[in-house]
Structure formats: structure tokens, C-alpha cells
Amino acid sequence: MAVWALGINHTTAPLDLRGRFAFALDQIAPTLQGLRQSLAGASARHPQIETAIISTCNRTEIYCAGNETAVDHTLGWLAQSGGVSPALLRSHSYALEDGLVARHAFRVASGLDSMVLGEAQILGQMKDAVRAAETAGALGTTLNQLFQRSFAVAKEVRSSTEIGAHSISMAAAAVRLAGQLFEDLSDIKVLFVGAGEMIELCATHFAARTPKAIAIANRTLERGEKLATRFGGEVMRLADLPERLHEFDAVISCTASSLPIIGLGAVERALKKRRHRPMFMVDLAVPRDIEPEVKALGDVYLYTVDDLATVVQTAQANRQAAVAQAEAIIDAGVQSFMHWMDLRSPPAGAAGAAGGAAVVPLIQQLNAQTDAWRAAEIARAKKLLARGEDVDAVLEALSRGLTQKMLHGTMAELRAGDAEARAQTAQTVSRLFLRSQTKSSL
Helix, strand or coil: CEEEEEEEECCCCCHHHHHHCCCCHHHHHHHHHHHHHHHHHHCCCCCCCEEEEEECCCEEEEEEEECCCCHHHHHHHHHHHHCCCHHHHHHCCEEEECHHHHHHHHHHHCCCCCCCCCCCHHHHHHHHHHHHHHHCCCCCHHHHHHHHHHHHHHHHHHHHCCCCCCCCCHHHHHHHHHHHHCCCHHHCEEEEECCCHHHHHHHHHHHCCCCCEEEEEECCHHHHHHHHHHCCCEEEEHHHHHHHHHHCCEEEECCCCCCCCECHHHHHHHHHHCCCCCEEEEECCCCCCECHHHHHCCCEEEEECCCCHHHHCCCCHHHHHHHHHHHHHHHHHHHHHHHHHHHCCCCCCHHHHHHCCCHHHHHHHHHHHHHHHHHHHHHHHHHHHHCCCCHHHHHHHHHHHHHHHHHHHHHHHHHCCCHHHHHHHHHHHHHHHCHHHHHHHC
16 A cells, blocks of 8 residues: 655745645535546556545645555646646645655644644644545545544644644734734724634634724624624624725734635725725735735735744744654654554565465454454353363363364474475474574573
């Protein structure tokens, strides 16, 4: 089984390119179906392909598992879905295979690959992506094992290190920037566009500074009302936003819209009504919620997720010891995952090439066989005890019955074949059954 991953993130691709490959959770299932069909059609060796997609503001990553790697085909499919050339996507993407996939997934889950080092939000986003893949029927044993181990490693990193102790969240960074523009945040009116997790985090941070007014604009009023009630604010329809934009000093937007919802014209009209009093705007959405041309306006201070990078990467030196500890935990996790993968691979050598059997199925067969022998001997012993037979004699018979069943095939092999075959069998039997005696004689 081969594992590979293809992705773009905040360090490899600009914001607008990342926006082309942003998938909402409700788009994951049909997208995964299209990818699996494409891979299956490209090769007869990919009928049972496993796939998952992680899509956040800062990254879009495809994880796959199959009989053989198909990185180029995956890249071509993703480029087509985003409407760009494979060459352009390749220049801004990274492709990983096998152990490097595990290392990357573990680092992402642990917050080591995030714009905000140590942030915890990515772990929840990964879990959402895995649930979506599982619901779509695209997740198999290999990727499920990869992600479950990712979550376990992330939990150990967060409980054993201080990786998140000094992190500055995107929400806190937005408040810090607003504080640089406005002398007193308690004198401003703040509008939040959207009602998702990121907006909730931002609203929590801004609410702690007790602004003059808070409003939530959302496509679904019910969800907006719930958030507005929590922070003592008002809710408004998204359609009313252009006419009321001028009322707010700060606007923070993060929706799942595929097109900008705050245009240049609406902001220009708002500034005119405000008599050019400054507006602070933060666009945390990918793709963008606010048209990029807005940034050129003289009285607007517009920040995107990428613009916040320099703010959130403070206190880096204080986290280096925690990072080293986290990497050590991840190293151990990668080794464990690769060992698990090796057990599922066909054995090397002629026997493996001829039989093509994996170790795990063989182990399962051995366990099933020994369980059957054990059950048979226990049933026989119970019958003897029910007839009143001596307990010591029954136990003796049970142990002899088990050992005879277990050694029957081995004894038959030792007596069969020519002298050379018997000698090879004898060496194997000694290694398997006489290990302690062999070690003690050395």
C-alpha cells in the first residue's frame, strides 16, 4: 500500500491561488467522489483508492492511499478543478510520499505547520475533514490509521509540551492591529460578517474590550441571532450590509462565500457617508470576502490572513524548546506508523513475490486457528470435568492436546523432504520455538 499527499499552504501559495482550491465541508463529498473516479479511471490498480481533503484558510491538502502512488495524476486533477495549469500548481505545491506524509500530517495536527505556531483550531478542522471523508465512503483502513495516529500525536504534543502557551491567535492579532489604529476600542462599533468558528473567536476577543456596539451579519439569521445574543449585539441580514456599512468602524469578515460580498463600490459609499473617518477591515476568508481593490483606498486599513502573519509569529524564541520536544514525539509517531505499514506489506523475497500475502492476514489466520484449537480443548476438558474426572488429569490432557495440535504441522515438516529441506526446516523451527535456549547458549 502506498500513501501520498499533495498540498498548498500559506508558505507556498499566495492568497488568491489558495482561494481557487478552497472547499467548503458540503463540497468535500462530491469532490472526493470525483477524485476517486479520476484515479480509478487512470489505472486499473486504483479500484479501492482512499482519499481525504483538508481545506482551511491556510491550506488545501489531498491525502491518498492506494496500490501505487499517483502524485502526477492527483496534481493534474487538482489543477483542473481550480482552473489553473499543472505547471503553475506544481510551482506552488508540495508532494509527499509514505513516511513524509505521516510526518507532515502529524505536524499539521500538532499545530507545527500553522501560521500561528501551536494553534489548536487546525486539529478540529482535520477531524471535520476526516468525518466528511468517512461519510463520503472515501476513507479506508490506511488513511483512517494515519489520521487517528495524527490526532493521538497532537494530543500528546499538547499535553507534554508548551507548544501553544505563547501562541497569538488570528483573532487576538486582529484586536492588536485595531488597537494600533483606534485610541480606545471601547469607542468603536464592530461588525462581524459570518457566524462560523473564526468569527466567534474574533467576537470573543473584541467583546473583551467592550466596544460601543457589536453587530453580526449572516446569511442565516437564526445562527447570527445566537451569536449576537451571546455578545449583547444585534443581528442583521447580509443583504442589508451595503446600506449599513458606514455605521461601523471595524469590519471582520469570514464566510464560505465563493465570491466577494463586500465590494469596492460599497466601501467607497460607506467612506463618503463617514466623511472619510478611517475604517479597519480584516478579511479572514479564503476565497476573499472583501475585494482586494479596497486596500488601495486611503481611509481603509484592510488586512488579510497573510497580512496577519508577521503579527502572529511573535515570541518565536520562547517556543523553540517546545518545538524540539514536539518534533521528538512526532518522530516516534512516524516510526510507529511506518512499522504498521510494513506489517501490512507483502513479505520480501521469493515467498512474498510468489504468494503476495501480507503479514497482517497471516497473523489473523494464526490467531483464528489457535483460538479454534483452544476452544476445542476447553470444550473437551469441560466434558471430562462434568463426568467427574480428576482435575489434574484433565489439565494435563488439555495442555498435551494444545501442544500436540500446535506442533503437529511442524513435526510433519521435519520428517518430510530431502536432507537439505529438513535442515532448513530445522533451522527455522529452532529460531521460532527454541529462541530462549539458543540465546542462553550464546
